[in-house]
Structure formats: structure tokens, C-alpha cells
Amino acid sequence: xxxxxxxxxxxxxxxxxxxxxxxxxxxxxxxxxxxxxxxxxxxxxxxxxxxxxxxxxxxxxxxxxxxxxxxxxxxxxxxxxxxxxxxxxxxxxxxxxxxxxxxxxxxxxxxxxxxxxxxxxxxxxxxxxxxxxxxxxxxxxxxxxxxxxxxxxxxxxxxxxxxxxxxxxxxxxxxxxxxxxxxxxxxxxxxxxxxxxxxxxxxxxxxxxxxxxxxxxxxxxxxxxxxxxxxxxxxxxxxxxxxxxxxxxxxxxxxxxxxxxxxxxxx
Numbered sequence: 704x705x706x707x708x709x710x711x712x713x714x715x716x717x718x719x720x721x722x723x724x725x726x727x728x729x730x731x732x733x734x735x736x737x738x739x740x741x742x743x744x745x746x747x748x749x750x751x752x753x754x755x756x757x758x759x760x761x762x763x764x765x766x767x768x769x770x771x772x773x774x775x776x777x778x779x780x781x782x783x784x785x786x787x788x789x790x791x792x793x794x795x796x797x798x799x800x801x802x803x804x805x806x807x808x809x810x811x812x813x814x815x816x817x818x819x820x821x822x823x824x825x826x827x828x829x830x831x832x833x834x835x836x837x838x839x840x841x842x843x844x845x846x847x848x849x850x851x852x853x854x855x856x857x858x859x860x861x862x863x864x865x866x867x868x869x870x871x872x873x874x875x876x877x878x879x880x881x882x883x884x885x886x887x888x889x890x891x892x893x894x895x896x897x898x899x900x901x902x903x904x905x906x907x908x909x910x911x912x913x914x915x916x917x918x919x920x921x922x923x924x925x926x927x928x929x930x931x932x933x934x935x936x937x938x939x940x941x942x943x944x945x946x947x948x949x950x951x952x953x954x955x956x957x958x959x960x961x962x963x964x965x966x967x968x969x970x
Contacts (some may be wrong), residue, residue, distance in 0.1 A: 707916040709907055711925040717741070721925055723891060728927050732856065732950035733889040734812035735925060740764070740802035747799030754815035755792040756824075756847055756859045758946060760895075762806035766790050768798045768821040775803055776823060782807075782944045783897045786826035786844045787861055791854060793819040809893060813856035813950035822853060839967070841870045849956050858888070858949040858956055867939045873964035874932035876909075880952055885959045888951040890928040892935070894920045894943065901941025907933045910961075932961055 706712075713720045721737040734753065737760075740746055757766070761784075763777035768790070776788045792798045794815025800808065829845040845851075847859040864870040880887040896902065899922040908915040909931040918926060926933075937943035949956065960968070 707918045709916050709927045709929075710918045710920070711927065713923040720923065721893070723925060723927070728889070728929070730889045730929055732813050733891055733948050734810075735891040735893065735948050736810040737893065738808050738810070740800070740806040740808065742802055742804055744802045745799065746802075746808075747797065750792050750794050750796045750798065750812075750815065752794055752815055753812045754794050754819070754855055754857055755798070756811040756854075756857050757790040757792060757798070757800070758809040758811060758846060758859065758861075759788045760807040760809050760946065762802065762804045764800040764802045764806045764808070766798070766800050768792055769796050771821065773823055777804075777806070778826065780804070781897070782861070782895050783863065783942060786831065787846060788826060789824040789846050789859070791819070791822050791824060791847065793821060794855075796821060809946055811857060811859050811948040816855040819853060819855065835872075838868050839872055840865060840868055849954055854954065856950040856954050858954065860947045862945050862947065864935065864937050864943040864945075866937060866942050868937060870935045870937075870943065870945075872934040872936075873967050874934045874961040875958040876930070876932045876961075877956065877958040878930035879959070882953065882955060882957060884957065886951060886953055886955040886957040888949040888956065890933070890947060890949045892926040892928065892933075893946040894922070894924045894926070895945070896922040896937075897942040897944070901938060903935060903937040903941070903943050905933065905935045907931050
């Protein structure tokens with residue numbers, strides 16, 4: 704059976720693990736890269752015409768933007784150990800990190816613009832939110848939500864879904880530029896499992912089923928969501944972490960629930 708074109712597996716275990724670009728994804732806005740660095744390894748680059756959110760998935764490092772030192776950032780050694788540290792880098796800047804421990808760094812990107820400043824986003828900047836009930840409970844750590852007006856296009860969030868639960872559920876979509884009813888946002892999911900040998904499932908589909916992909920997701924996978932609904936489920940014994948990157952023509956997250964499943968939201 705051929706792999707879904709929406710499922711991106713890691714290319715290696717060290718160095719550049721992922722490099723999803725608008726060109727490779729076949730869309731316009733969202734980019735996602737992931738690097739794993741060893742202690743003492745130095746890495747960085749230029750944001751050029753894109754803005755970045757550097758999310759420390761695990762580990763610690765000393766960060767700088769255009770020579771401005773932001774010190775050692777990071778705290779957790781696993782994405783399942785609490786809220787993240789992150790650093791926002793506007794377009795047109797150079798950034799660098801010197802890893803002080805093993806470091807897993809996500810580089811979330813979107814087209815830049817406006818007059819924004821580089822800034823640290825420490826844990827607790829936005830409160831943890833618990834959504835759902837029963838087997839649909841999940842825990843949300845907003846990193847760059849829409850009500851934080853410090854970015855041009857990027858929306859970034861982490862979610863922890865306890866073992867056996869569903870997430871991004873009931874199914875919702877955000878693929879129409881039809882505000883105030885719905886916004887158009889491309890999206891990536893970066894998945895991690897705890898313990899790492901676990902697996903889960905994600906489906907990406909449209910109402911007319913012109914797109915309908917069901918995927919088994921494993922530790923380190925990325926799923927592309929160009930359009931359609933995109934629910935996730937993990938299996939018994941395995942907690943699921945995912946990091947979402949969203950961007951579109953407007954920095955607004957307004958979604959539409961699948962009508963046939965919306966009854967679950969009623970008390």
C-alpha cells in the first residue's frame with residue numbers, strides 16, 4: 704500500500720529531521736522544519752521574507768537574533784513534561800542557537816510583514832486550556848494564538864491528548880476564506896508519542912470526499928492539512944503530543960464543525 708501524500712516521515716534521527724516548505728507541500732503559507740542538535744552544536748539562519756516561531760520541543764539552548772542575546776531558553780527534556788519555551792523571529796532577521804543539551808527545535812514559518820520585534824515566549828504566557836470531556840479531553844498550550852497581536856501570520860499551538868482519546872474532534876475544518884464564518888488556514892501536525900513505540904490515527908477529508916486520507920501516525924511524523932476536516936485519535940497506553948502550525952491570508956482561526964458530528968458539543 705502506498706503512503707498518503709499528506710504523511711511526511713522523518714528522514715533521519717539527527718540533524719534536519721523535517722523540512723516542509725510551501726513548495727514541497729504544494730501550498731502557499733505554512734513552513735515547518737525540525738532539527739535535533741547535540742550539546743555544543745551551533746545552528747541558525749536568516750528568516751528572509753518569512754516570520755518564524757522557534758519552538759523548543761525538548762532541551763535547552765542559548766539563542767540570539769541579530770546579535771541580541773536572549774540567554775539560555777528551554778526547560779523540559781520531553782514534550783510531555785509541561786509547557787514549551789519559544790522565540791518569535793520577525794522577517795528579515797538572522798538568528799542562531801548554541802545547544803547546551805540535546806535539543807529538538809521546531810522552526811515554524813509563514814510569510815512575514817509588519818513591524819514586529821523578536822521576543823521570548825516563556826511557559827505560562829498563555830494559560831493551559833483543557834477542551835472536551837470524557838474520551839475527547841485534550842490539553843492545549845497556546846504559543847502564538849490569534850489574540851496575541853505580535854505576529855503577522857503565524858498561529859502556533861501544542862496539544863497533549865491522553866491515551867485512548869480523540870483530538871481535533873468533533874471534526875472541524877478551516878479551508879474557506881469566508882469570514883466571519885470561516886477562515887482559510889493551511890496546517891501542519893508534528894506528532895510525538897509517549898512511549899515512543901506507540902501509534903495513532905489521523906484522517907483528512909472533505910465533505911464531498913474528493914480528499915479522504917486515513918493515516919497511521921507514529922512518533923516523529925508530520926501530517927499536512929491543505930483543506931478539509933482533520934481529526935486525530937491515539938491508542939490505549941500511548942499519550943499523543945502534536946505541534947500545530949497554521950497560517951493563511953488572514954491571521955484568524957475561525958473553523959466550521961462537521962454538521963453530522965456537531966451534536967457532541969451539546970450538553
